[in-house]
Amino acid sequence: MNLKDKIVVITGAASGIGAATARHMGVLGAKIAASDINLRRLENVVTEINDAGGTAFAHRVDVSDFNQVDAFFKAAVEAYGSIDIVVSNAGIGGKEQHKTAEHTHEDWHNVIAVNQTGVFYTMQAALKQMMVQGQGSIVNVASLAGLKASGYNLSYSASKFAVVGMTKSAALEYGKDNIRINAVCPGYTRTPLLEKLLGFRPEMEETLKRLIPMDRFGEADEIAEAIAWLASDQAKFITGQTLVLDGGTSLL
Numbered sequence: 001m002n003l004k005d006k007i008v009v010i011t012g013a014a015s016g017i018g019a020a021t022a023r024h025m026g027v028l029g030a031k032i033a034a035s036d037i038n039l040r041r042l043e044n045v046v047t048e049i050n051d052a053g054g055t056a057f058a059h060r061v062d063v064s065d066f067n068q069v070d071a072f073f074k075a076a077v078e079a080y081g082s083i084d085i086v087v088s089n090a091g092i093g094g095k096e097q098h099k100t101a102e103h104t105h106e107d108w109h110n111v112i113a114v115n116q117t118g119v120f121y122t123m124q125a126a127l128k129q130m131m132v133q134g135q136g137s138i139v140n141v142a143s144l145a146g147l148k149a150s151g152y153n154l155s156y157s158a159s160k161f162a163v164v165g166m167t168k169s170a171a172l173e174y175g176k177d178n179i180r181i182n183a184v185c186p187g188y189t190r191t192p193l194l195e196k197l198l199g200f201r202p203e204m205e206e207t208l209k210r211l212i213p214m215d216r217f218g219e220a221d222e223i224a225e226a227i228a229w230l231a232s233d234q235a236k237f238i239t240g241q242t243l244v245l246d247g248g249t250s251l252l
C-alpha cells in the first residue's frame with residue numbers, strides 16, 4: 001500500500017497505537033503531523049520517522065482543549081498545505097476501576113474530556129479544513145468497549161460508544177462532501193494503556209486472554225496497518241463503519 005505524499009494528522013502519537021500508526025504511515029510515504037500531550041516522547045517518535053527517511057513534525061496538543069487542537073491543525077496546513085487523513089487516536093483508560101455506583105466524578109470528567117470531547121474537537125477541526133479542500137478521510141480510534149458491554153469503567157465505555165455514534169452520525173452528514181469517517185475498534189492490544197489496566201489487577205492477564213479466541217493480545221502494529229488501510233483510497237467506498245480488530249473476542 002502507498003500513502004505517498006498524503007498529509008496525515010495524528011493525535012496521541014507518542015505511544016502505543018498512535019505511535020505505531022505514525023511510524024507505519026511514515027514508511028508508506030505520508031507526511032506526518034504528530035501530536036500528543038507528552039512532547040518529549042512524541043519527539044522521539046518523530047525523530048525515528050525522520051531518521052528512517054520519512055517526514056514528520058511534533059506539536060504538543062491536549063485534545064480536550066479546542067484552541068490547542070485548532071492551532072495544531074493550522075500548523076499542519078501551514079507546514080504541508082492541506083490535510084488528507086486524520087487519525088483521532090488520543091485516549092485514556094481512566095485512573096480507577098470501580099463499579100458504577102463508586103465511579104468517581106473526577107475520573108468520569110477526565111475520561112469524557114479526552115476520549116469523547118477530544119474526538120469531537122479533532123473531527124470538527126478536521127472537517128472545517130476538509131470542507132475547504134473538498135475531500136478527506138478520518139479514522140477515529142474507538143474500542144471493542146464501544147460496541148459491547150464492559151464492566152468497572154463506565155466512563156470509558158460511555159466515551160467509546162460515543163466515538164462510534166459520532167463516527168456514524170458525522171459520516172452521514174459528510175458523505176456527499178467526499179469526506180469519509182470510519183472507526184477502528186481494537187480489542188485487547190498490548191500498549192502502555194493495557195499494561196496500566198493489568199497493573200491495577202495483574203490476575204486479569206490470564207482472564208483476559210481466555211476472552212480472546214486467538215489466544216493472544218493484539219499488537220499496536222496490527223491496529224496501525226488497519227488504520228492506514230481504512231484511511232487510504234483503497235477503502236474509498238467505506239464510510240460510517242467500525243472495523244473490529246480483536247482476535248475474535250466479539251464472537252463470544
Ligand SMILES: NC(=O)c1ccc[n+]([C@@H]2O[C@H](COP(=O)([O-])OP(=O)(O)OC[C@H]3O[C@@H](n4cnc5c(N)ncnc54)[C@H](O)[C@@H]3O)[C@@H](O)[C@H]2O)c1
Nearest residue numbers: 012014015016017037062063090091143186188189191193
Ligand atoms: N490498548 C488497548 O487495548 C486498546 C483497546 C481499544 C482501544 N484503544 C484505544 O486506542 C487509543 C490509543 O491507546 P493506546 O493503547 O495506544 O494507549 P497509550 O497510552 O499507549 O497511548 C495514548 C496516547 O494518548 C496520549 N494522550 C493522553 N491524553 C491526551 C490528551 N489529553 N491529549 C493528547 N494526547 C493525549 C498519551 O500521552 C499517549 O501517548 C486510545 O483511544 C484507546 O482508548 C486501546
